[in-house]
Amino acid sequence: MSGRSELPKPGLIVEDILKRYPPKVTKKRSKAIIINNPEMDQVIMANVRTIPGIITQRGCCYAGCKGVVLGPTRDIVNITHGPIGCGFYSWLTRRNQTRPGPDGENYMPYCFSTDIQDSNIVFGGEKKLKEAIQEVYNIFKPKAIAIFSTCPIGLIGDDVHAVASEMKEKLGINIFGFSCEGYKGVSQSAGHHIANNQIFKNIVGLDDTVQDGDFKINLLGEYNIGGDAFLIEELFKKCGLTLISTYSGNSSVDQFANSHTADLNLVMCHRSINYVADMMEKKFGIPWLKVNFVGGEATAHSLRKITEYFEDKDLSNRVEKVIAEEMPGVLEAREEVMPRTIGKLAMIFVGGSRAHHYQNLFNEIGMDTIAAGYEFAHRDDYEGRKVLPKIKVDADSRNIEELVVDKDENRYRPRRSSNELETLSEKGVTMKEYNGMMLEMKNNSIVIDDISQYETEILIKRYKPAVFCAGIKEKYVVQKWGIPMKQLHNYDYGGPFAAFKGAINFYKDIDQIINTKIWNLIKAPWDK
Numbered sequence: 001m002s003g004r005s006e007l008p009k010p011g012l013i014v015e016d017i018l019k020r021y022p023p024k025v026t027k028k029r030s031k032a033i034i035i036n037n038p039e040m041d042q043v044i045m046a047n048v049r050t051i052p053g054i055i056t057q058r059g060c061c062y063a064g065c066k067g068v069v070l071g072p073t074r075d076i077v078n079i080t081h082g083p084i085g086c087g088f089y090s091w092l093t094r095r096n097q098t099r100p101g102p103d104g105e106n107y108m109p110y111c112f113s114t115d116i117q118d119s120n121i122v123f124g125g126e127k128k129l130k131e132a133i134q135e136v137y138n139i140f141k142p143k144a145i146a147i148f149s150t151c152p153i154g155l156i157g158d159d160v161h162a163v164a165s166e167m168k169e170k171l172g173i174n175i176f177g178f179s180c181e182g183y184k185g186v187s188q189s190a191g192h193h194i195a196n197n198q199i200f201k202n203i204v205g206l207d208d209t210v211q212d213g214d215f216k217i218n219l220l221g222e223y224n225i226g227g228d229a230f231l232i233e234e235l236f237k238k239c240g241l242t243l244i245s246t247y248s249g250n251s252s253v254d255q256f257a258n259s260h261t262a263d264l265n266l267v268m269c270h271r272s273i274n275y276v277a278d279m280m281e282k283k284f285g286i287p288w289l290k291v292n293f294v295g296g297e298a299t300a301h302s303l304r305k306i307t308e309y310f311e312d313k314d315l316s317n318r319v320e321k322v323i324a325e326e327m328p329g330v331l332e333a334r335e336e337v338m339p340r341t342i343g344k345l346a347m348i349f350v351g352g353s354r355a356h357h358y359q360n361l362f363n364e365i366g367m368d369t370i371a372a373g374y375e376f377a378h379r380d381d382y383e384g385r386k387v388l389p390k391i392k393v394d395a396d397s398r399n400i401e402e403l404v405v406d407k408d409e410n411r412y413r414p415r416r417s418s419n420e421l422e423t424l425s426e427k428g429v430t431m432k433e434y435n436g437m438m439l440e441m442k443n444n445s446i447v448i449d450d451i452s453q454y455e456t457e458i459l460i461k462r463y464k465p466a467v468f469c470a471g472i473k474e475k476y477v478v479q480k481w482g483i484p485m486k487q488l489h490n491y492d493y494g495g496p497f498a499a500f501k502g503a504i505n506f507y508k509d510i511d512q513i514i515n516t517k518i519w520n521l522i523k524a525p526w527d528k
């Protein structure tokens, strides 16, 4: 690996970024830009409002609720209550794939909106919403309908929850609403929380059927972007693990309703779904384990962690067999690309989980993630869950309902005794633990929360990374600077990148992207 010693010092780069801001902004941004030292308990400012005027990567609360968490649910009709723009822009913009179940119900290709007009803003939109629900029911007869409020709905004060219960009563199907107005909270993260609360209140626990299977699991926080969940499902099947539900990639409402019968919850994206994991533990006694299926080693490690939890010899043998079958292909692909990728620099600025997970894949092909950050994560995603008690609740977080969850008197059943969990922890299988990104990043890496376009420009011009990973809003700006850009939200129409096969896809993609000759041609001949 080419050492970092020849690169510009991170301190100088941070200084360069901060010195151009007005003093107040410098003060605020300096708390969100950290030169990483995994040995120290560093504090980062996260999950706070973006400074007005700064071009952020963030999305809104509605995006997190309707787009991220509920978007992949194929058999719930998701109606956007608001102007058509919000509905249209959330329609198929995220590559959460699905397979229609045996009943063939799949509403994902549709865009449902109440398309409210000026007169509804003046006189209220509840009547229109009722009519929309009735119309959906008449045409599709779905099992469930969800309503998502956008900004103007919150401002005019339509009571979507009252409409939902009235229509639920009238039509006899599950109907529920989300107060996920775009402005609620500082980013899409607020929307995740609102989504989690309502799924938990309105669906989880409705079906007590106990399914066959010795090792029943839920996979939380896997949204099947580019088919990731398909590969993970295949892997579980081979290992003999019974998947009860996925939140929410390739999911169905019936799976959520039955998910409280699982033996173990696996949390893939901690940021978007840790609330459901915690609530299921409190109410039903299901412990949760943080896993990660991004990266060959991480996939093997996560599978082994699951078998250690179940402490079953046959399961462990099957898992080892699967790893032994899959790993050689991964190693071979790695060796193939390594001569062209080793020592090169990557930067990752996405979401609330992938900026961490994808560093594994880069490590595996010898690449160094010199700078990374999340769009909307909270401090625990950076510093680990140990900081949870220290996180201040501010006005923005107070805006979001915190459900009070108690033990379900009839259905609470601790899957493991606290003694057993302690013994497991001594063996290295600790439940509800997440160490965060900063602890696993190299010393002297730059960590930036809610990076702005201006900060991106400085990082890129000073470090000239081999690849910059972010989203569509960043893509073409970065490419115009002559730097290869990989979208890590939608994978640039590629993927899947999860599990063993996904790792192979990723290595090949990155090799192609950073080594294509096109980058030599982007300078105009007269500029050369």
Ligand code: CFM
Binding pocket: 064, 068, 094, 188, 221, 223, 225, 269, 270, 271, 272, 350, 351, 352, 353, 354, 355, 488, 489, 490
């Ligand atoms: Fe979780 Fe996600 Fe992400 Fe996320 Fe997202 Fe996404 Fe993401 Mo885009 S749930 S936090 S809100 S892993 S849509 S599938 S890629 S920003 S890093």
